[in-house]
Amino acid sequence: MSKAESINSVAKACRLLKEAAHMGVWGLSEMARAMDEPVSSVERLVATLAAEGFIERIGSGPNWRIGKEAAAVWSSYCLALKKTIRDARHRLEQVHIPGSEVAEWTN
Numbered sequence: 001m002s003k004a005e006s007i008n009s010v011a012k013a014c015r016l017l018k019e020a021a022h023m024g025v026w027g028l029s030e031m032a033r034a035m036d037e038p039v040s041s042v043e044r045l046v047a048t049l050a051a052e053g054f055i056e057r058i059g060s061g062p063n064w065r066i067g068k069e070a071a072a073v074w075s076s077y078c079l080a081l082k083k084t085i086r087d088a089r090h091r092l093e094q095v096h097i098p099g100s101e102v103a104e105w106t107n
Contacts, residue, residue, distance in 0.1 A: 012037065016045050020055060020066050027062045
């Protein structure tokens, strides 16, 4: 696989995850239509993402949804964002502008 093909595959996998997030529960044909890709291509992407836990099959049927690993990435992002906000608030509390109370803005 060339570097360009590899980058394209990653982009398609990311696109599949975005579509999956919006669709909730979906089947291979439905996803293929949404992505305007052949079912066989979507099937390969699904197999790879499922093996890594980013999507999961619902029971033994034909339907899929976002998996635990995708949720873990989201959770990690949320925690990092909360830390960034907490750090920014702390820095704002350290700023003193004569005639104003910056600390009140953060409460």
